[in-house]
Amino acid sequence: MVREHGIVAVIYGGTVVNEDFRDKQVADEWFRNKYNLRLVEKDLEVTGKYRYDEKVGTGGTFGVNYAGMGGRILAFNYRTIYQTEDERMALHQNLVIEHYLKQFNEETITGKQQATCGEPCMAVCKKMNGIYKKDYEPYQTMGPLCGIFDQRAAEKLNHHCDAMGFDAISGGGVLAWLMDLLDEKLLTREELGITKLPRWDTTNFDVINDSLHNAELGCELIDAILERSSILDFGEGVRKWSRIHSREKETALHDRLVYIAFSRRGWMVPNQYWVAGALAPMTIMGKYYMVYSNDFISPRELGKKCAERMKKELILDNLGICRFHRGWAEELLPEVMGSLYNCTDQFLRAIDVLASRLNSRNSPVFWESERNIDYLHTFLKRKKEIDNDPHPELSVWLEKFERDRLEAAREFWYETLKGIDENLREFF
Numbered sequence: 001m002v003r004e005h006g007i008v009a010v011i012y013g014g015t016v017v018n019e020d021f022r023d024k025q026v027a028d029e030w031f032r033n034k035y036n037l038r039l040v041e042k043d044l045e046v047t048g049k050y051r052y053d054e055k056v057g058t059g060g061t062f063g064v065n066y067a068g069m070g071g072r073i074l075a076f077n078y079r080t081i082y083q084t085e086d087e088r089m090a091l092h093q094n095l096v097i098e099h100y101l102k103q104f105n106e107e108t109i110t111g112k113q114q115a116t117c118g119e120p121c122m123a124v125c126k127k128m129n130g131i132y133k134k135d136y137e138p139y140q141t142m143g144p145l146c147g148i149f150d151q152r153a154a155e156k157l158n159h160h161c162d163a164m165g166f167d168a169i170s171g172g173g174v175l176a177w178l179m180d181l182l183d184e185k186l187l188t189r190e191e192l193g194i195t196k197l198p199r200w201d202t203t204n205f206d207v208i209n210d211s212l213h214n215a216e217l218g219c220e221l222i223d224a225i226l227e228r229s230s231i232l233d234f235g236e237g238v239r240k241w242s243r244i245h246s247r248e249k250e251t252a253l254h255d256r257l258v259y260i261a262f263s264r265r266g267w268m269v270p271n272q273y274w275v276a277g278a279l280a281p282m283t284i285m286g287k288y289y290m291v292y293s294n295d296f297i298s299p300r301e302l303g304k305k306c307a308e309r310m311k312k313e314l315i316l317d318n319l320g321i322c323r324f325h326r327g328w329a330e331e332l333l334p335e336v337m338g339s340l341y342n343c344t345d346q347f348l349r350a351i352d353v354l355a356s357r358l359n360s361r362n363s364p365v366f367w368e369s370e371r372n373i374d375y376l377h378t379f380l381k382r383k384k385e386i387d388n389d390p391h392p393e394l395s396v397w398l399e400k401f402e403r404d405r406l407e408a409a410r411e412f413w414y415e416t417l418k419g420i421d422e423n424l425r426e427f428f
């Protein structure tokens with residue numbers, strides 16, 4: 001941030017309270033007119049996942065996502081995408097349901113260790129264990145993705161990563177990648193300046209001790225990255241680093257890193273959902289400006305839907321509303337802008353213009369990594385073979401992948417980009 005944008009800190013705070021917003025009846029009237037419910041009632045309805053979902057007996061992104069994940073689990077640097085559904089289901093049951101999630105439910109949910117972000121919010125989404133905040137994404141990338149299925153081990157690595165100032169998702173994705181390279185003997189401990197090798201043998205996995213070992217290795221790797229130990233200098237980003245060392249190794253190291261490439265050096269580890277939208281060539285990734293539902297959506301349509309999501313998310317971002325309330329906020333807030341300032345159309349138009357201008361700077365690069373292509377291909381296969389998705393285009397895409405997977409992936413990527421462009425270009 002300092003080097004590229006001259007930003008060393010972001011200070012925020014202070015409150016401007018409009019009189020209208022202090023009057024609950026004003027807000028209730030908006031909600032009654034639209035939903036025939038009071039604000040409290042509608043908000044309770046849409047924030048269930050983040051508070052407590054009775055259907056799955058847990059709450060928060062960590063609890064609800066892991067409870068329903070089953071064969072969609074991503075672990076050991078995405079190696080699970082190559083496993084059978086039975087193997088993935090067994091891994092999910094034995095290591096997640098019976099240990100990782102069980103610990104979370106006993107400690108955090110049953111113990112009612114939860115809090116708000118400071119707003120008077122019914123979602124109480126901050127699911128805690130002492131000082132540790134349990135969100136799905138960081139406890140996924142620095143959890144199962146790194147071969148960690150124990151809360152103590154995951155807390156240790158997450159805390160260290162946080163303390164050292166790394167983004168949790170990208171940090172965890174890179175650690176999982178380095179562990180994979182160590183496990184495959186494509187890199188050595190000496191080259192990375194560390195002492196441990198990963199324990200990623202799933203057949204005899206010791207959920208407590210092996211998780212802790214992998215977390216300690218993760219901490220060592222973080223320190224090695226910061227110290228630029230041995231060959232581990234990420235000063236110009238992991239893509240450049242990988243290009244340099246792939247030449248020396250005569251193998252593309254980044255073929256095992258799942259990431260979205262942007263321009264020459266930009267990269268982002270995707271949100272942790274095994275779906276095509278997670279790898280979409282959107283202008284800003286990592287911020288849910290994309291569709292991550294588990295449905296198969298044809299790529300052109302997927303691109304359009306991702307663009308639509310971006311605009312909806314921009315409504316929330318620009319009005320300072322937490323996205324966990326999006327179930328009502330993104331449709332009601334434009335009307336609120338009308339009610340308060342008589343500017344619904346202007347507001348929506350400004351969002352459209354902003355989205356198209358951000359898109360005009362988009363500089364996506366076709367997936368550079370083999371694992372990205374496998375990530376998409378195996379997602380499509382699973383949709384057909386396990387979910388029996390009847391979408392007629394799904395079979396067409398699978399046939400294309402059978403004929404020529406690289407060409408099929410390229411076409412899928414460009415079709416998605418076309419859909420994005422079709423949706424966002426008219427206001428440019």
Ligand code: SF4
Nearest residue numbers: 116117121123125322
């Ligand atoms: S406003 Fe959002 S972040 Fe804050 S407690 Fe509510 S759901 Fe959580």
